[in-house]
Amino acid sequence: MEWSYISLSIILLSICLTYLLGEAVYNIYFHPLASFPGPRITAVTKLYGMYFDMIQGDHGGRWSRRIYELHQQYGPIVRIEPNEVHILDSSFYHNLYNFDPDLEKKDSHIPNLQHTASTAAHRVRRKAFDPYFSRASIQKIEPLITSTIDKLSNQISNTKGVVDLSFWFRCMTFEIICTFMLSQPYNLLDDPEKSSKMIKAIVSVFKVLKPIQQIPAVSYIMNNLEHLPKWMQKVPSDEGLSYVKVWEDGLMPRLQKVREGKAEAEDGRVILMQEYLKNETLPQEEKSYANVKQAVLMMVGAGMETTGYALSMATYQLHKRPNLLRQAKEEISTVWPASQEEIPSWSTLEKLPLLTAILKESMRLSLGVAARLIRVNRKQPIQYKTWSIPPGCHVSMNQSFVLYDPEIFVEPREFEPERWLKSKDLDRWFVPFSRGGRGCIGERLAWAEMYLTLAAVLHRFDMELYKTEDVDVYPVYDHFVPFPERENGVRVTVREASRER
Ligand code: HEM
Numbered sequence: 001m002e003w004s005y006i007s008l009s010i011i012l013l014s015i016c017l018t019y020l021l022g023e024a025v026y027n028i029y030f031h032p033l034a035s036f037p038g039p040r041i042t043a044v045t046k047l048y049g050m051y052f053d054m055i056q057g058d059h060g061g062r063w064s065r066r067i068y069e070l071h072q073q074y075g076p077i078v079r080i081e082p083n084e085v086h087i088l089d090s091s092f093y094h095n096l097y098n099f100d101p102d103l104e105k106k107d108s109h110i111p112n113l114q115h116t117a118s119t120a121a122h123r124v125r126r127k128a129f130d131p132y133f134s135r136a137s138i139q140k141i142e143p144l145i146t147s148t149i150d151k152l153s154n155q156i157s158n159t160k161g162v163v164d165l166s167f168w169f170r171c172m173t174f175e176i177i178c179t180f181m182l183s184q185p186y187n188l189l190d191d192p193e194k195s196s197k198m199i200k201a202i203v204s205v206f207k208v209l210k211p212i213q214q215i216p217a218v219s220y221i222m223n224n225l226e227h228l229p230k231w232m233q234k235v236p237s238d239e240g241l242s243y244v245k246v247w248e249d250g251l252m253p254r255l256q257k258v259r260e261g262k263a264e265a266e267d268g269r270v271i272l273m274q275e276y277l278k279n280e281t282l283p284q285e286e287k288s289y290a291n292v293k294q295a296v297l298m299m300v301g302a303g304m305e306t307t308g309y310a311l312s313m314a315t316y317q318l319h320k321r322p323n324l325l326r327q328a329k330e331e332i333s334t335v336w337p338a339s340q341e342e343i344p345s346w347s348t349l350e351k352l353p354l355l356t357a358i359l360k361e362s363m364r365l366s367l368g369v370a371a372r373l374i375r376v377n378r379k380q381p382i383q384y385k386t387w388s389i390p391p392g393c394h395v396s397m398n399q400s401f402v403l404y405d406p407e408i409f410v411e412p413r414e415f416e417p418e419r420w421l422k423s424k425d426l427d428r429w430f431v432p433f434s435r436g437g438r439g440c441i442g443e444r445l446a447w448a449e450m451y452l453t454l455a456a457v458l459h460r461f462d463m464e465l466y467k468t469e470d471v472d473v474y475p476v477y478d479h480f481v482p483f484p485e486r487e488n489g490v491r492v493t494v495r496e497a498s499r500e501r
Pocket residue numbers: 113114115126177298299302303304306307310363367368369373432433434437438439440441442443445446
């Protein structure tokens with residue numbers, strides 16, 4: 001009995017090893033990408049990239065940096081996974097991120113807009129959201145944005161001592177997207193203790209997101225955490241339980257009210273998810289619990305971190321440069337008299353050239369998304385110089401390598417808003433929101449939030465940086481969104497601004 005058990009195990013193990021060996025031989029010698037440059041290990045397995053994503057250093061987040069190093073060794077095109085090549089050449093960027101319907105995303109089991117593989121299926125999902133992110137729609141929710149910024153300002157005024165602006169910016173952006181989608185605010189700007197737990201929980205999920213998405217079983221478990229016993233919910237991270245609480249105690253009941261048609265917005269504005277659920281042209285399965293949950297979580301994640309980070313970058317850089325800070329405040333005062341309480345409109349602020357250049361430069365340096373963005377043409381080859389990448393093979397680039405490309409942005413690590421004022425040609429390379437049919441849907445919301453918040457903070461307060469340095473802001477880690485080396489946030493001491501400016 002015992003022997004037959006051992007023999008069976010040996011047979012099974014041999015089958016597995018033979019399969020893996022066969023796959024390795026196929027990947028190295030016979031795969032359509034076999035002739036592309038790159039190390040053997042990445043041709044054989046995805047595990048190499050997953051190691052840099054998850055494990056290398058203290059907590060991974062190093063895959064993009066490693067890809068950059070591989071390019072130094074192998075040239076502008078490198079095979080970074082058995083079925084994927086990565087390109088480091090900004091001149092190719094617009095060939096990969098555009099409106100060509102044949103450029104699709106790779107297959108994914110995550111049923112949300114961002115992960116939808118085919119162009120046709122993506123169109124259906126995007127059409128349901130697009131009208132609510134148009135310029136006119138975002139202007140309609142300006143009162144929601146400005147009232148949330150007023151709460152942020154109160155919180156900054158009321159905090160004694162040092163203020164962690166990065167933390168409060170994240171709370172504010174979360175609050176805006178949550179209220180826009182589900183009508184009821186989360187009140188993060190009223191309760192620092194509750195919000196601190198919640199922001200930590202979301203950040204900890206970001207840090208495991210990329211590897212989780214690679215392994216369908218783990219991804220399935222993460223998406224259904226709330227159905228597991230409490231002790232298991234804690235396993236993914238220390239914050240596991242509170243992440244479940246974000247959903248269970250916060251977003252889910254709000255969504256429930258929306259589903260029952262009981263949610264109301266005080267000022268009569270639209271409630272995004274209510275409109276989504278009422279949409280009769282949308283296939284019924286798009287309104288299932290799993291899909292709607294994914295839509296809400298994706299919007300919250302995408303809407304919170306990126307915009308918050310860009311605002312942290314802007315305030316940090318300005319407060320390191322007193323002259324530029326003074327010029328920015330003076331420019332804002334041309335449209336915002338000292339006697340006026342309310343924030344000027346988004347459309348007024350966006351006419352200010354220096355403020356616009358400051359925001360562009362802040363978004364450039366803070367990247368938006370740190371990870372490579374993968375595209376695939378299933379019908380025909382993608383041509384890069386002399387390389388013909390066969391149909392079905394994945395091709396990726398990092399927008400971070402474009403935004404820090406020294407050939408385009410001289411001294412790319414320097415914060416120089418003036419570069420945007422000097423040359424309109426640079427706008428072609430303003431790609432933090434990506435480009436084309438899969439570009440950011442929240443771009444206009446992000447712009448409105450950033451103009452209104454930065455103007456408000458600069459107009460209302462005089463601040464000094466407190467123990468904040470480049471390591472607290474410059475992106476280093478790639479956990480899909482970027483994280484800096486040290487996560488103390490942009491910290492400041494604050495005085496109300498003198499109004500006789
Ligand atoms: C500075 C702020 C922001 C930056 C730099 C940014 C950047 C990006 C980028 C690069 C993508 C493409 C990702 C990909 O190809 O997989 C994207 C997609 C997306 N973003 Fe943003 N984003 C920002 C703010 C927002 C906000 C405020 C929202 C709120 C709703 C949002 C929602 C989304 C969604 C839903 C997608 C997926 C769109 C699709 O696949 O059709 N983003 N964003």
